Amino acid sequence: MDISPDKQNIDSVFSNTVYYIDFYQRDYKWTAEPVQRLLDDIYYQFGEAYQKHLDLDPGKETVTAYYPWYYLNTYVTNVIDGRVYVVDGQQRLTTLTLILIKLHHMAKTYESKTAPWLENKVAGYSGVERNFWMNHVRFKSVLDGLFEGEDPGLIQTSGGITAVNMVSNYLTIDQWLDKCIDSQHKLETFVFYFLSRLVLINLAVEQTDVPMVFEVINDRGVRLRPYEILKGKLLGQIDKIELDKGNYNEIWERQTSKVNAYRDNEIDAFFRSWLKARFVLSRKEGQRFDGDYHREMFKSDMNQVLDLEHNSIAVKSFLAGTFRYYSNLYARVWDGAQKLNDDYPCVFYNNLNDLDTQFMLILSSCRLDDPEETQKIALVSRQLDRFFTLLQLQNSYDSNQVITELFLVARGIRDVSLEEIAPVFEKHLRHILEQRRSGAVSESFQWGYFRSASIVSLNKRFIRYYFARIDQFIANGMKVSPKHPIQDLVSRRGEKTGFHVEHILSNNQFNLDAFGGDDERFDAERNRLGGILLLKGKDNISSSNEVYVEKLKTYAGTLYWNETLRSDTYKSKLDFDAFRKRYGLDFHELSKFGPDELDYRHRLLFDLSSVIWGQD
Incomplete structure (x- = not known):
């Protein structure tokens, strides 16, 4: 592995390098709190020194001699086909860009000669085309609007959370700097301090090492969600040209958005349900995926099944096939859980009873691109509703026992034909009833056990x-x-x-x-x-x-x-x-x-x- 550290100040970071946002990076999710904290940290040492040296003229030499440097942490990049991609550090670099935009506006207001310098720290030009050093391609219009001084309230932010946070955080920065910097002398001194004395370490890593470095860095910093790390571990194996040509990042983003549309970070629940549905034999085995499932997927036993370690061909097949199909199926079940669907009404009924196990069971029953998908959703959800209700009505429901048994049901209905599903549920329903009654059961619903059904024993x-x-x-x-x-x-x-x-x-x-x-x-x-x-x-x-x-x-x-x-x-x-x-x-x-x-x-x-x- 080759890592090349490079100490840089802001003047060097934003000078002649366009930084592309790598697929590993999340949206720009910083909100007012971390932005405010960064501003406070930067300004604290500056403010202390400024009070002692009010009589000195602004300039690089003055600031270097009398103002302490401040460490802004590390950002990680890798170079592919001449492009520099930010692997880690996008949140901080984007925030620094927003601060530079505000400083540029202040410099113009004060008619400071630092204005052109600040403009060159925000963007470079190719002919008449402006290229922001932090190259948020999808949100260039937002940065253009902020840079041109448009009313932030009128800037279009429908493109996503990145756009919303850019505008919101710019307003935080705008108010903070207006409050703290009240003269041309103080502004120019702060500009020299900001560009010269704030230091970052750039770690340039090789493409093959990016997934590992990415995971280690984020384990020690703001912890990412498991699916975000899994994304890096999978997509990091695909050559950038193939990645773009096959739209694999777009596949990931589209499917993740579909699943997360129902609940924040629901995609993690999808992967856990899918792994349990497709690969485990018991509840105990399934518990391994309740935590960092993204790590479990690459352990030797799972890699023998999934074959996703150092295998770009398998990863591409997984993304375009398995991940696409089962995430669509999961989203379809979620949709049926939110509003009654005549094709499979019991999905909705199960949701009323908080029976989330239906996701695992349905994913288990359906083969890849299953032609009987709709019928299986209907049948499995109906059988689960029957399983749950008949146990309740006969005073035989124990949640712990039921969940354990349903893992065995999931195993039993995995990839089977439609006509084989109901007998599996019936077998395990009777097994619970027999355990509760300590004897053989001839029918799964009997008057003798329903006769005493009472509101005393039912929630x-x-x-x-x-x-x-x-x-x-x-x-x-x-x-x-x-x-x-x-x-x-x-x-x-x-x-x-x-x-x-x-x-x-x-x-x-x-x-x-x-x-x-x-x-x-x-x-x-x-x-x-x-x-x-x-x-x-x-x-x-x-x-x-x-x-x-x-x-x-x-x-x-x-x-x-x-x-x-x-x-x-x-x-x-x-x-x-x-x-x-x-x-x-x-x-x-x-x-x-x-x-x-x-x-x-x-x-x-x-x-x-x-x-x-x-x-x-």
Whole structure:
């Protein structure tokens, strides 16, 4: 490895070298805080010395003799085909450019002879073309606007976060320098200090060493995200000409932006899900990717599979094929998680229950460019919803056990055909049920275990989700629109606009007597799902202690499941009659509500659940 250190002041750094932003570099992400800190650090020693030497004329000799030098850290470059690329240090060099632009404007305002010198530190000229030494090609218009003195508020920043931060940080610099420098003498002294006494070390490295140097530097400085380091380790293997010709950097940026559109740095979650989906056999194996997965990818065992170490051909294939396809698939699942998609509605439902494991499972089931992708998204997400719901309804859900089992499901459905997926879920669902019951299981959903399903053992979000799905199923059967979007039923919890649990059996003496005056039995029975409804907040509060016949009035115009208690639901409803007959569902009105009626409603819920979450 060859590293060539070179000590330079600002006057030397920005003199005749155009610096290109390498693909390793992030956007310009510095905000006001690091900019302010840099300005404070630079000015501190200058201010101390300036107070002692107010009577001296500005000049290089004066500043060199009486002002201490200040170390601004290191920046790393490498040269490819005559171009100098900044591997590390873009944030600082860009900020220094913004400071130079402001100093240039101040010099013109004070009619200082340093103005041409400062202009040459910002940019060079080829004919009439201005070339900024910090060559932000995509954001040249922003730098042009700032350099020309345009109103920063009118400069177009829609190009991205780099443009936004350039303008915002320039305003910070503008206000800071205007406050601290209030005379031509002080300005010119500061210019000589800034250009002559601020020192950086340039490390020029060979192209083959760039990924390693990049990672080490950033491990010891502002830590990059794993995907940012992975980008350098992959793209650093590709020749610059091939990199441009194959648009591999553009592929990386496009796919990363697609995934990160849903959540900041979501691309790291993508890589972890993809690695677990495609390469691990168990939850324990998958835990290796929870941290610095970018390092795990290049360890010997993983490199035997991925073959991405010192293999530019494999890297190019990975970027154009594997990375492109699976990141698109991941983004597609994310989109389905945010808004209901008729092709795979359970992706949305799983998101309501925070079942992020669906990403790993779907990525596992789909082969590269899988022609059955849509069907697999639908089937895997439905099977996960069924898996989760049936365990909840039978008091057999343990999050730790379920996650462990789902890693085995992911292994079992990896690259299999569509018809092989459901049996894998069924096998592992029954395995959990057998462990919970210490015996063989003939069916994955049994009345004996549902009979005691109660709000006491279920979390409130799932209870709302369960009744939301019941109501949606009834609405579809009646060929009417749901009364409320399912996400509102699940997520809204406000006192007035939220949906809350309603006990059909109020806690009063009349109802207690119906259960033989047995307090324990009464509490246990009234909490069973058959004795529960969802009501909007104010309705729930107003009906809390009414007798049943009065509650029936309250249930009018609420959810369809609630209304099936009422007689008017069954009058001249042809679509509802056809729905009942189609599924053999014993819906009928209830003029009174006691132990037998509660048992009937609970059994009806079992029948509904068997249809909704039954095996295809």
